Amino acid sequence: MLTFLALTSVAFLGIVPEQSQAIAIYTGWERHALVGSDIRLSCSFFSWRWTSEDVTFSWTYRPDGSRDSISIFHYTGGAAYVDNKGPFRDRLEFVGNPGRRDGSILLKNLELNDNGTFTCDAKNPPDIVGRPSSVRLLVFEKVPIQAGVITGAIIGVVLGLLVLIVVIYYLMRFLVARRVFSLSVSKHGKKKKEGSQQRQGPVPPADPSKIKV
């Protein structure tokens, strides 16, 4: 039974058509960073083949508002080549691990002009058909407050205070009622004791106005 399952699964893997064996590249969608900070742009891929020794990674950069891309990083034949002429010279570092299919780069000391789209393309021969993936970099001078954070905070605090006041009010009423109840019980107890001592005394007249027909 088990061998039958194993054989069928191997057969399935064998009949998988060539097109679905394209390489799939993953980067982030959008990255936010502060001016002057460093950021790691990650890129990894999925391929049905084993990682070959001729695996290549390449990063290209397209500034915001421009239509040209420039190549800023290339890894091939076991060696990494970083940008030494373009906008990222001396600011780019390869921190990936090609053996583990990781082609991430580190951008240091970000500037406002670094806003743009970074595209990672990886090839794993013979698996070379695939679509490059892009990540958008946004550089801010100071961290912007997300829309709705302060709104939600103010609403939450006021409604929380309201709930708190209601709870405290009912708690006080409950406690005061209990105290009054226990006080009246003790008074009633005292009265009962006095009443039983005065049993021989006159019965108090019934109040006619309280009698209802």
Add this chain to the structure above:
Amino acid sequence: MLLLLLGIIFLHLAALVLLFVSTIVSVWTTGESTTSDLWINCTTSGCIPASTGEWIQSVQAVMILSIIFSCLSLVLFFCQLFTLQKGGRFFLTGTFQILASLFVMSGAIIYTVMSPEWVPEGNSFGYSYILAWVAFPLALISGLIYVILRKRE
């Protein structure tokens, strides 16, 4: 007696509707080609979400809170109508309605004070801004009426 009740409810609902319109439709500033409000800035070319500054978010929060409190006071009014003893006053309803009016007032004041920052020179205030300022005295009067009103049989 019924007329009084209907009149009070109508006043309350009018204030509530004004609050809703002012917050949601929110044409707070208008220019030749732009309208902007608490949530979105629209020009003839397109709409972008409003700036995420601290003050505009506080105006949003305060307007939403005023709507919530006004709705709560309406609900409380109906509750108290049936459960209050004879001769009692609608204190809770009035308190909530007065709080709602205070929130609208503070929202409109903050918007007015910060408007040189948000409203470009040529633009003027839109009708939603005016509705917010009208809703404030309506809600205040409604709340005061609740506080003064006594429940009769």
